[in-house]
Each structure stands twice: as C-alpha cells, then as structure tokens.
Amino acid sequence: MIRAWLTQHGFVLILTLKRLISTPITTFLSIIVMGIALSMPTGIYVFMKNLQSVTGQAANSPQMSLFLRKEVNKEDIAKIKRNLEHNANIVSIQFVSKDAALQRLQQSNGLADITISLQHNPLPDAFVIHTAQNTSDMLEQLRAEMQSWPEVEHVQFDSAWLERLHALLKLGRFVVLMLATLLSVAIIAIMFNTIRLQILTKHDEIEISKLIGATDSFIRRPFLYFGTLQGLASGASAWLIVTFSIALINEEAYAFIHQSGIDFYLQPLSPHDSISLIVFSALLGWLGARLSVASHLWQIEPR
Amino acid sequence: MIVFKNVSKRYPDGYVALNNIDLTVEPGEMVFLTGHSGAGKSTLLKLISAIERPTSGTIAISGQNIARLKLGAIPYLRRKIGFIFQDHKLLFDRNVFNNVLLPLQISSFDSKTAASRVRAALDKVGLLKKEKSMPITLSGGERQRLCIARAIVHRPNILIADEPTGNLDVEYARDIMALFTSFNQVGVTVMIATHDASLLEDTQHRIILLKQGKLAV
Numbered sequence: 035m036i037r038a039w040l041t042q043h044g045f046v047l048i049l050t051l052k053r054l055i056s057t058p059i060t061t062f063l064s065i066i067v068m069g070i071a072l073s074m075p076t077g078i079y080v081f082m083k084n085l086q087s088v089t090g091q092a093a094n095s096p097q098m099s100l101f102l103r104k105e106v107n108k109e110d111i112a113k114i115k116r117n118l119e120h121n122a123n124i125v126s127i128q129f130v131s132k133d134a135a136l137q138r139l140q141q142s143n144g145l146a147d148i149t150i151s152l153q154h155n156p157l158p159d160a161f162v163i164h165t166a167q168n169t170s171d172m173l174e175q176l177r178a179e180m181q182s183w184p185e186v187e188h189v190q191f192d193s194a195w196l197e198r199l200h201a202l203l204k205l206g207r208f209v210v211l212m213l214a215t216l217l218s219v220a221i222i223a224i225m226f227n228t229i230r231l232q233i234l235t236k237h238d239e240i241e242i243s244k245l246i247g248a249t250d251s252f253i254r255r256p257f258l259y260f261g262t263l264q265g266l267a268s269g270a271s272a273w274l275i276v277t278f279s280i281a282l283i284n285e286e287a288y289a290f291i292h293q294s295g296i297d298f299y300l301q302p303l304s305p306h307d308s309i310s311l312i313v314f315s316a317l318l319g320w321l322g323a324r325l326s327v328a329s330h331l332w333q334i335e336p337r
Numbered sequence: 338m339i340v341f342k343n344v345s346k347r348y349p350d351g352y353v354a355l356n357n358i359d360l361t362v363e364p365g366e367m368v369f370l371t372g373h374s375g376a377g378k379s380t381l382l383k384l385i386s387a388i389e390r391p392t393s394g395t396i397a398i399s400g401q402n403i404a405r406l407k408l409g410a411i412p413y414l415r416r417k418i419g420f421i422f423q424d425h426k427l428l429f430d431r432n433v434f435n436n437v438l439l440p441l442q443i444s445s446f447d448s449k450t451a452a453s454r455v456r457a458a459l460d461k462v463g464l465l466k467k468e469k470s471m472p473i474t475l476s477g478g479e480r481q482r483l484c485i486a487r488a489i490v491h492r493p494n495i496l497i498a499d500e501p502t503g504n505l506d507v508e509y510a511r512d513i514m515a516l517f518t519s520f521n522q523v524g525v526t527v528m529i530a531t532h533d534a535s536l537l538e539d540t541q542h543r544i545i546l547l548k549q550g551k552l553a554v
Binding site: 037038039041042045238239241242243244245246247248249250252 | 386413
C-alpha cells in the first residue's frame with residue numbers, strides 16, 4: 035500500500051520534472067520572473083538586517099552630553115576634561131566649544147537667520163562622551179556624578195538619533211513586509227495562470243481520467259507538484275540573485291570602505307533565512323497551483 | 338447485480354430522457370439495450386457509472402445505491418466498471434500502451450504488474466504488436482479494440498459499451514461482438530447499447546428495448 039503510494043508519487047515527480055524540462059524556455063522564464071520578484075523584498079531584508087547589526091553595535095556605546103555653565107573658564111574646562119579622562123567608564127571624550135556649536139548651528143539649514151539676529155552666543159560649552167557599557171545603573175550613576183560637579187549645568191543622554199534610526203528601521207521593515215506581501219500575491223497569480231493554461235491543454239486527459247475512476251487528488255497531484263517545484267526553483271533563483279548581488283556590492287564598495295576606514299561588509303543571507311526563503315517560495319507555488327486547480331477542475335466534470 | 342427501481346432522468350431544460358425505469362441485470366448476464374437514437378440508451382448507461390445522476394428512483398450495483406452516492410465515492414464505483422464510450426475518449430498525445438495504462442495508474446498499480454496487465458489486455462484484443470503506435474495511426478476497428486483493452490485492463494465485473502460497433506463494417510463488428518461474448522463467458526456482466534439491428538438478429542442474449550425513455554416489453 036505504502037509502496038504503491040510512493041511509486042505513484044515518484045512517478046508524478048518524475049513526470050512533472052520531465053514536463054518542466056520539456057519546455058525549457060518557458061520554465062526558465064517563469065522561474066526568473068518569480069525569482070526576481072522574490073529577490074526584491076529579500077534584498078531589502080538583507081540590507082536592513084545588516085543595518086540593524088551596525089546600529090546594534092552603536093547602541094552598545096551610549097553617548098552623553100555635558101553642558102557646562104556659562105561662567106566656566108578654561109581652567110574649569112581643563113579640570114573637567116582631566117576628570118573625564120580618569121573615569122574608566124568613559125571611552126571617548128569630545129569637547130565642543132560654544133563658538134564651534136554656534137558655527138555648526140549657523141551652517142544648518144533654516145537656522146542661519148535666527149543665529150544672525152542673536153546679540154550674543156546663547157550656547158554653552160559642552161563635552162560629548164561615549165561610555166564603555168550601557169547598563170542603566172552605571173549610566174545613571176555616571177550622570178548623577180557629573181551632574182554634581184559645580185561647573186556642569188546639565189547632563190543629557192543622546193539617544194534621540196538612535197531612536198530615530200530605529201523608527202527608520204521599523205519603517206523599513208514595514209516596507210519589506212508590504213513588498214513581500216504584494217509580490218507573494220503576484221507569484222500566486224503567476225502560478226495560478228500557469229496552471230490554468232496547463233489545465234486547459236490537459237482538458238481531455240482530466241476528463242477521461244475522471245470518467246475511468248480518478249480521484250480529485252489524483253488529478254490535482256501533478257499540478258501541485260508542478261507549482262511546488264517551480265516555487266522551489268524560484269526561491270533558489272531568488273537566493274542566487276541576492277547572494278550574487280551582495281557579493282557584487284561588497285566588491286564595488288571595497289575601495290570606498292577601504293579609504294574611509296569603516297569596517298562594514300554586507301553579510302549574505304543566513305542559512306536559516308535561506309531555507310525560509312526557499313520553503314516559503316515553494317509554498318507560494320503550491321498555493322497558486324492549489325487555488326488554480328480548485329477553481330478550474332470543477333469545470334471539467336464529465337457530462 | 339444491477340437493479341433500477343422507478344428511475345427517471347429529467348434534464349434541467351425539462352427533457353425527460355428516462356421515465357420510470359424498472360430493470361434488473363443479473364450477475365454474469367449479457368444484455369443488449371436497443372432503441373432509436375434519443376430513446377435514452379446512453380443516459381441509462383451513464384447512470385450506472387454515475388456520469389449522470391437520476392432525478393428520482395434508486396440504482397443498486399452489488400447492493401449499493403449509487404443514485405445518492407457521495408461525490409468522493411464515485412471514482413471507486415467507476416473503477417469497478419469498464420466503460421466503452423461512444424466517442425472512444427482516447428488520448429491522442431500518448432501511444433497505445435500508455436492509453437491502456439491509464440486506469441492502472443489511477444488505481445495505483447506498481448509499474449511491473451501494470452505493464453504485464455496492459456500487455457495481457459492488448460493481447461486479448463489483438464493489439465499487442467501495436468503497443469507503441471499512436472492512436473491516430475489506428476483504423477476504426479483498432480481504435481475500438483483499444484477502447485475495449487482500456488476498459489478491461491483493470492478486470493472489472495461489469496463491462497458497459499455504448500454503440501461499440503457504431504461506424505464499423507460487419508466483419509469488424511462481428512469480431513468486436515465475439516470479444517464481448519468471451520468476456521461474458523468468464524463471468525463479466527456485459528451491457529451493450531446498440532441501434533444496429535444486425536447485431537441482434539442471431540443473439541440468444543436478452544434484448545431490452547427503450548422507447549422514448551420507457552421500457553417497451
């Protein structure tokens with residue numbers, strides 16, 4: 035019983051493969067179209083995941099700003115700098131003088147007019163520091179300590195840019211999801227139509243098979259195999275497109291990255307993501323075929 | 338074996354193809370169904386393999402009422418029956434061997450058993466040498482024998498033939514009839530619809546006459 039079942043499925047699998055190979059150009063084009071459609075959301079997803087890992091690193095070294103009182107002089111500033119340098123929790127210190135801050139403000143768009151109308155520089159001197167760890171206890175302790183220094187007006191966590199980036203990443207994820215949904219529907223539609231055309235050309239075979247005792251699942255089987263196999267191949271081609279594109283981008287970006295001293299390469303799809311992509315694609319192919327078979331086979335009821 | 342009780346078939350357009358048919362065909366019997374075209378012969382045969390469903394009445398095959406058979410059970414009913422269609426219903430995209438193989442593929446036979454059964458069926462109808470031919474190259478008589486081979490390859494208990502000698506000359510028709518007789522001799526119940534009076538002239542088998550959807554006695 036099981037052997038007969040296996041024989042039958044093996045037979046259908048081989049028959050379907052033969053059918054795919056017998057029309058190589060059609061098969062190739064469909065696989066490429068579906069592969070490209072899938073590679074778009076996958077590509078953006080990979081890019082986002084890379085971006086996420088970079089910002090993950092950034093989030094590990096939180097940034098704080100120390101705004102000094104207006105009346106501080108150069109000695110006070112030097113003293114604070116020494117204090118900061120002696121603190122083991124702080125990895126980098128950057129001094130931003132009030133003049134530098136005003137200059138930066140004047141360069142920024144739309145604010146130049148405002149700064150011109152100012153009688154004197156309202157901005158304080160400031161230190162921007164990066165801390166080694168990001169446990170909130172340590173950060174709070176450090177903030178309290180620095181706040182207690184008489185020269186310090188205010189200490190502020192600078193996480194706003196990070197929040198903005200996370201918001202941007204969230205938007206990116208939404209775009210990926212939207213694109214993936216739309217293109218999945220497109221793939222189901224492509225498969226639906228491919229199977230519809232096959233059913234039309236196999237009209238006689240289906241009708242005769244039904245007349246001599248074929249069950250619906252027997253009739254459906256080759257079409258479902260066809261959809262699943264083509265989906266599988268499309269997933270694999272999407273994987274190839276994305277992997278190849280990443281390799282190409284990394285190579286192109288090499289010179290630029292080398293110069294700027296940033297250590298950043300696009301990581302390819304993880305094994306887990308690769309398998310998910312291919313399985314998902316096969317599922318889409320199966321679903322398109324299943325829907326098509328369901329909506330067309332009843333039209334070929336023998337009369 | 339085949340029992341019709343008060344069976345009527347009315348088509349959606351109001352045409353009554355069969356009107357209150359009561360009919361019993363015994364196991365192993367061979368019967369002829371005759372009448373003018375449009376008398377309801379084809380409809381009656383199609384009811385037996387649930388290609389058509391009756392409007393009212395019951396049809397029992399080996400005790401099972403098929404008038405109310407669920408859709409999912411119909412394929413298994415059809416596998417018990419060998420049906421020879423009036424319009425042949427051969428597949429022209431595959432050779433003789435693969436045409437006869439189809440019922441066995443449907444019933445999940447393993448390929449070794451299937452191949453030997455296909456050859457046995459082709460041998461029985463005298464087409465063994467033509468197993469690689471395409472149906473389009475066969476003569477009318479050969480195509481009819483191919484249909485018969487496909488109908489008997491899964492060894493059904495019931496063989497139904499709708500106008501099996503339709504366009505054949507007398508010589509061929511006699512061959513075909515001899516085949517049916519030989520199946521009947523090994524216990525197969527055979528029902529043949531025909532309007533060919535010459536087939537019925539010297540037969541000892543029962544003849545059922547249909548007139549405008551009714552049994553004429």
